[in-house]
Amino acid sequence: MSTEAGYQAPPGSPGHSLLHVDRGLISDLHQDFEERQDSVESFVIPIRTGKAWKVPAGHICRLTLVVGAQVGDLNLWNAHDPRERFWASRTKQMHAAHISIGDRFWSVLPFLRPMATITGDSLASYGADEDGGRVHDLLGTRCDPYVRKLLTGAEFDFHCHSNLTRAVLPFGLTEFDVHDVLNVFQCTGLNKDDKYFMKTCPGRKGDYFEFFAEIDLLVALSTCPGGDLSINCFEDHDASAKCCRPIGIHLKYDVLGWAKKIE
Template sequence: MITLRLNHQQNQFLRTVVERDEHLGDLGDLVRAALREATAPSPMPAAPSVVPETRTAVEEHILEPGTGKAFEVAAGRVVRITQVEGHQCVDLNVFSLHDARERLHVGRTRGMQGLHPGPGDVLWSNAPWERPIMAIIGGTATTDTQFPFCSRLIYSAFFGLHDRTNCQEIQNEAQREYGLDPWDLHESLNLFMHTAPGPDGEPVIRRNVARPGDHIELVALIDVLAVPNVCGDDLSNCSNFGLRPVRVTVEEGVPADGEQARTAYNRAVVLGLPPAREFPGARPLRRDPAYVAAFPHLPLRPADVPIDADEALIRHFHQVKNLDLYGDDDAAALRDIVLSWAIERLGAFAGND
């Protein structure tokens, strides 16, 4: 006997795969087939060192799976986003607190700072402002500017699934606290997402290498509304097929933070910026005091599913499970193997339709 840990969304997906495959009679057949074809994973990179917190926190919040939160961040303050359990991707959206029309522009950030902005880089806003609005000053997080947020479209088109956690709807609900509408949503900066070129040179999402305590620190260069959310994707490497909490802290900046922010700003605008202009019709952001969070597709309902497996198959599992990522959490390691196999299987069906 072996245990597979799934939430109800993942269980629904696997049953969809079983229904489409004439060779699979039930979930147990799927798990055993996935195990038989599993091979040992490649070694993961060593965990980076974690810098201890030294600032005074003015606000702290644990973002639970399937949720997000809007934070007001005055210029000079620091947003620190930290892994609690590890492996969790986070989407970050940013708006000017004094004019919602100005917001993070991931395309401009990618063009100015590269595919994977890190310490010493800045985040850029959209036209016609086009200026640095936050500076990354530290941390151990990987980042990505290439992949769009997951949405209802993605799960419907690729998996035939509906009504499940996704970044688009999580973000829409989190930003609603400040009167922002669904059409105010812009492309997110992907935090703790590990991407690399695939065999054909196109970017692919690799296993999430974030460990507990890994973090990213950003200084606000103007007054902003930062809206991070826990990525709702539990069917990919993005968060290693799980949904986990993260901690967000808004902290008072210290002099060293200001120096690092100025260095990042000066590095990004070596020859200066166009003259600043004012644009009439500003939309300042204010919190709705009557707001009550109502995130869709919750609660998630996890369950351990016992699977019959003979001793040879269990021995094989212990040979191929990813110890680097999951340690002694065999249920999570099995979930990775099974969902990876099932997604590849579903893709093969789609190619034959």
């Protein structure tokens, strides 16, 4: 029985260039970000909160661990039409369950196009660890207060779902617009019983995850209340607070107009 990837675009097909972005171009984009000192915007998202911001097409956005290991939950929308949003499941099928440099964020039907392309990832070399864990997870989704109450009976309203909901309210979006996420910096996998597991984040101060906006984006990120996931926040959110750290955001222009080259 074949175990080849189910979603492939052979050379010459309409989707081949969309799924196989030129690595030289990606390297150039990343290098441009590294070399240029000017930032459009920089800010820090405090622990256990969320923030939304716009990333125009042609800009590069970098998420940075400014203190130490921390997981973040990321949502993307078309800045002009929030009906077009990131489709985690299809992205997982198009690329991998854990995504990195060269992979793209795909949007939902009927749009189905790349919203952003990953151009930098300091944890790209992590690969698979001894337990099969990998980073930047699409297997799971955001933590939320509904599941917490179901599992434990406890009330706690600073989960990633809640943080993302509060973050997008100023942009006219609601809880119904929050969707399945990319768990940035999160290390996960499937165990021998085919069940989802989470490990302590392997990130360190200075590690980053970077993407190039293919269209005008509204982006939202929650700094997960589980912090680096070394403690199960569903079991003890007070104890896990000591494992929580902020995430920095940096935006830069694409002054060379590479957006049209990637299309």
